Amino acid sequence: MMRRMPPDGLCLYHAVKYACNPDEYHKVDATENGMLIGAGSEKLFQAAADLRQELIDAAMARGRIEQATRLMKSGSEGYPEEEDFPLLACISSLPFEIVIEAAPAMEPMKYGDGEPRARFILRDILDGAGHRSSHWDVDAVYARGTKRRRITGRCRMCTAGGPAKFQPDSARDPGIDFLIRFCLVEQLLRPPRGSEAGGAAALQDEIQSRNHTQISGGLRPDLGRAQN
Numbered sequence: 001m002m003r004r005m006p007p008d009g010l011c012l013y014h015a016v017k018y019a020c021n022p023d024e025y026h027k028v029d030a031t032e033n034g035m036l037i038g039a040g041s042e043k044l045f046q047a048a049a050d051l052r053q054e055l056i057d058a059a060m061a062r063g064r065i066e067q068a069t070r071l072m073k074s075g076s077e078g079y080p081e082e083e084d085f086p087l088l089a090c091i092s093s094l095p096f097e098i099v100i101e102a103a104p105a106m107e108p109m110k111y112g113d114g115e116p117r118a119r120f121i122l123r124d125i126l127d128g129a130g131h132r133s134s135h136w137d138v139d140a141v142y143a144r145g146t147k148r149r150r151i152t153g154r155c156r157m158c159t160a161g162g163p164a165k166f167q168p169d170s171a172r173d174p175g176i177d178f179l180i181r182f183c184l185v186e187q188l189l190r191p192p193r194g195s196e197a198g199g200a201a202a203l204q205d206e207i208q209s210r211n212h213t214q215i216s217g218g219l220r221p222d223l224g225r226a227q228n
Helices: 011-020 022-026 041-061 065-072 082-092 174-182 199-210
Strands: 096-100 109-111 118-126 132-141
Touching (some): 011 118, 082 096
């Protein structure tokens, strides 16, 4: 069952902390949209904020100044992106995989060493003012050796050689897989500054346009980086 994470700007960090210790979150009351309230909520918020700082410090220690500077920014500009996921998995000692609600045919993408211990899902949500934004929730937390099933009902099981590799479905437009795999978060899933359009909506629009576009060769120049 999906567990909603607090929409407080630290949702992915909360997701990682939840996967590491679900009981800590189960002890704290939460609203329908996942916001933590009451006794213990401040402690969990601080733990998520501390993990964010650990990620910044780890990037800085590795000489990734631009990455660390970006993560320091407030609001959506400082949200972790796909390039941050391997480091986040490393510092938290939590290998994880991600899926995107707007792309149900996408195979989970894995980060970190070892079998994934959790699956996070990127969703498009509305805030109290009706504005769309991208948001991470916990889709599953795995016990060791657990067979993993997609929420769509498609199975993806571990093999002796490790997690299944990303493979396009020959029955659908390969351009869709191309976009999902190489334009995962930064190019499609972060809404432009000043825009109320969510990333998932942008992804859906791009996928629809791909039905009439043939991809050949490498990454299209106009998809190389999001226009902020």
